[in-house]
Amino acid sequence: MKTVCETGIVQSTGNGTAIVRLTGDQSCRKCGLAAIGLCTVGGTGMEIEARCQISVAPGQKVRVSRGGRSMTDGGFVIYGVPVAALIGGALLGGFIAPSLGVSADAGATGGGFLLMFLSLLPVWLWGKRQDKSARFKPVIREVVDPHDKRGNGWPDSWPD
Secondary structure: OOOEEEEEEEEEEEOOEEEEEEOOOHHHHHHOOOOOOOOOHHHHOOEEEEEEOOOOOOOOEEEEEEOHHHHHHHHHHHHHHHHHHHHHHHHHHHHHHHHHOOOHHHHHHHHHHHHHHHHHHHHHHHHHHHHOOHHHOOEEEEEOOOOOOOOOOOOOOOOO
């Protein structure tokens, strides 16, 4: 599976990790969110915590990658679980509502939204736990030579 590569400047290091300020390079242009104005990583200087597989120092420009599998898994939990809860709640609410004297449509709507909103708490808790997990943490793959003239010709992905 493909990994997403980004570049950034190391801000600080410690305990096998580094804080990296992303520069919004190649992967940002391919994402499309910046093109429609929803993301301004380069302008805001978004910072991430990344695992160090190599020795880095503050001020160095580095390439950081995120595993494609972890992004797929995260996307499933963040988007799939609430959608499944919405559908399940709608089915359950539509089935139970008539026995309570409420129309099936109102029960389906209320049950769907109630279960979806209740599912957001476990999703949020899962996300907080994954913040500490090495599996979902980006990895610093290499230091970029400041004299490198390749510009934006860096590879879009690195092997896992």
